[in-house]
Amino acid sequence: MKAALIEMQDFAAGTSSRSTKLVHGGLRYLKQFEVKMVAEVGKERAIVYENGPHVTTPERMLLPFYKGGTFGRLSTSFGLRLYDFLAGVKRDERRRMLSPADTLALEPLLKKEGMRGGGSYVEYRTDDARLTIEVLKRAVESGAIAVNYAKAEQFLYDEKGKATGVAARDLIGGGEYRIRARQIVNATGPWVDTLRELDRSKKGKTLRLTKGVHLVFDGSRFPLRQAIYFDTPDGRMVFAIPRDGKTYVGTTDTDYSGDTAQPRATREDRDYLLNACNGMFPYLRLGERDIESSWAGLRPLIYEEGKSPSEVSRRDEIFVSPSGLITIAGGKLTGYRKMAETVVDRLAALLRADGRGTFGPCATRELPISGGDVGGSESFAQYAKRAAAAGEAAGLTTAAAQRIASRYGSNAKAVFERIAKRPAAGGGADLSDEDYGMLMYAIEEEMAAKPADFLIRRTGALFFDIGWVRRNHAAVIACMADALQYTEAQRAEYAEELERELKAASEI
Ligand SMILES: Cc1cc2nc3c(=O)[nH]c(=O)nc-3n(C[C@H](O)[C@H](O)[C@H](O)COP(=O)(O)OP(=O)(O)OC[C@H]3O[C@@H](n4cnc5c(N)ncnc54)[C@H](O)[C@@H]3O)c2cc1C
Numbered sequence: 001m002k003a004a005l006i007e008m009q010d011f012a013a014g015t016s017s018r019s020t021k022l023v024h025g026g027l028r029y030l031k032q033f034e035v036k037m038v039a040e041v042g043k044e045r046a047i048v049y050e051n052g053p054h055v056t057t058p059e060r061m062l063l064p065f066y067k068g069g070t071f072g073r074l075s076t077s078f079g080l081r082l083y084d085f086l087a088g089v090k091r092d093e094r095r096r097m098l099s100p101a102d103t104l105a106l107e108p109l110l111k112k113e114g115m116r117g118g119g120s121y122v123e124y125r126t127d128d129a130r131l132t133i134e135v136l137k138r139a140v141e142s143g144a145i146a147v148n149y150a151k152a153e154q155f156l157y158d159e160k161g162k163a164t165g166v167a168a169r170d171l172i173g174g175g176e177y178r179i180r181a182r183q184i185v186n187a188t189g190p191w192v193d194t195l196r197e198l199d200r201s202k203k204g205k206t207l208r209l210t211k212g213v214h215l216v217f218d219g220s221r222f223p224l225r226q227a228i229y230f231d232t233p234d235g236r237m238v239f240a241i242p243r244d245g246k247t248y249v250g251t252t253d254t255d256y257s258g259d260t261a262q263p264r265a266t267r268e269d270r271d272y273l274l275n276a277c278n279g280m281f282p283y284l285r286l287g288e289r290d291i292e293s294s295w296a297g298l299r300p301l302i303y304e305e306g307k308s309p310s311e312v313s314r315r316d317e318i319f320v321s322p323s324g325l326i327t328i329a330g331g332k333l334t335g336y337r338k339m340a341e342t343v344v345d346r347l348a349a350l351l352r353a354d355g356r357g358t359f360g361p362c363a364t365r366e367l368p369i370s371g372g373d374v375g376g377s378e379s380f381a382q383y384a385k386r387a388a389a390a391g392e393a394a395g396l397t398t399a400a401a402q403r404i405a406s407r408y409g410s411n412a413k414a415v416f417e418r419i420a421k422r423p424a425a426g427g428g429a430d431l432s433d434e435d436y437g438m439l440m441y442a443i444e445e446e447m448a449a450k451p452a453d454f455l456i457r458r459t460g461a462l463f464f465d466i467g468w469v470r471r472n473h474a475a476v477i478a479c480m481a482d483a484l485q486y487t488e489a490q491r492a493e494y495a496e497e498l499e500r501e502l503k504a505a506s507e508i
Pocket residue numbers: 006007008009010011012013014015016017018019020021022023024150151152153187188189190191195210211212213251296297298299300330331332333334335
């Protein structure tokens with residue numbers, strides 16, 4: 001098939017850079033008896049990991065339980081065993097039940113009062129935006145076309161009312177383009193109903209948007225050693241996850257009706273999460289001053305009457321409109337490959353029925369994503385070590401070379417090459433070689449067009465190293481302005497946009 005994707009913002013700027021950043025089956029959905037979904041998404045975890053070990057890392061999660069809490073030893077043990085079974089979990093990653101002393105030894109910051117023990121199981125930590133971009137890069141390597149900052153504004157139809165393309169606007173260079181296609185897929189997350197409205201096919205089931213917020217603390221203030229999944233007094237579940245010297249906590253789950261592109265964390269969100277943390281980690285006495293950064297995202301859930309936000313199912317569904325527009329809605333990031341497989345199989349059947357050719361079965365189950373050609377997950381650590389040698393040869397320290405090798409996998413050499421060829425003069429002279437290499441790679445291989453694309457979606461720095469962003473954003477802007485030939489107006493606009501993002505992340 002010939003495929004093209006247009007994205008009106010930057011790639012992953014919607015929900016896919018704003019999640020809890022876990023590739024997981026959704027243990028908590030077992031409480032709602034979503035057995036089939038947990039089994040399906042749970043099994044996808046292993047596939048996502050195998051095909052991209054550079055963006056996904058197994059990490060033990062600890063579920064503590066307390067006297068009078070939602071869970072006890074028996075229900076935790078049963079729930080985790082069921083999860084292992086449904087998700088087909090590997091032997092060494094299966095659940096372990098722990099005594100109170102062992103639970104506290106794993107994480108001494110946990111509340112001691114009423115502690116009855118813990119259950120430990122494996123989830124996978126990811127970088128959601130990088131995962132999305134690596135999938136996209138792999139598609140482009142296989143012949144797809146992908147363009148960011150291009151918005152579908154209208155559908156085009158033939159005389160029988162069949163959708164035959166879109167009129168799209170280039171939001172950077174300006175201008176309108178008509179893109180023709182035999183089949184069109186609406187995979188716009190929180191915007192799927194907006195597009196169904198354009199197609200006059202928003203009937204039956206609709207979306208319900210709920211907002212989820214995460215807060216980031218510095219490791220010196222919240223020195224969490226072990227990822228924790230805990231229940232809150234109102235019966236919800238919250239994650240606290242250590243990552244790169246920081247700890248992040250989330251999420252909230254509240255109905256949302258504001259601007260879809262700019263969901264923001266509010267004081268209520270902040271207070272809810274601070275209270276939850278101070279309940280479970282009482283010795284820290286965290287306050288609003290301790291929050292370094294934050295983000296908010298919208299869950300595109302399918303509306304179900306009478307259910308509270310956290311009870312609404314996370315299942316995905318496909319709608320086909322009379323014009324032939326295929327909409328995929330709901331679901332989880334973890335299930336992205338399976339959702340895509342379902343849609344593409346459907347497209348193949350439609351094209352075949354139309355006499356437009358036959359297509360083989362979907363091949364993504366065993367297809368490494370970009371950067372994932374590392375010989376499988378088991379060899380990844382060794383691979384990264386070997387790959388880092390090229391970075392050291394380009395003048396990086398061992399630690400910097402290893403950071404790049406771990407983040408970019410089999411693409412690390414392309415980053416190292418840019419460092420080795422760094423010109424003596426040019427924009428962004430204040431950037432370190434490591435940052436320069438990543439930035440040039442992001443511009444040339446990952447279509448980063450604006451500073452925020454690099455600082456949020458290509459590196460996650462705005463969330464996990466906001467101090468670095470404050471110190472280096474001027475150098476990043478200078479380097480990008482030089483490489484991408486910004487006009488003065490663009491330079492000012494993008495700098496302002498970044499300033500707004502910095503404010504939104506740090507001032508709540
Ligand atoms: C707080 C929170 C935590 C979550 N945690 C997890 C988790 O830990 N693990 C997990 O697996 N899932 C998680 N999820 C769910 C997961 O993030 C989403 O299911 C997934 O990211 C949705 O991806 P999507 O591609 O459907 O939507 P999006 O990522 O939003 O992509 C849709 C894109 O369409 C673009 N678009 C819209 N209109 C147009 C147009 N007219 N023209 C062109 N482009 C357009 C948008 O700009 C947007 O980027 C979480 C969600 C939230 C909100």
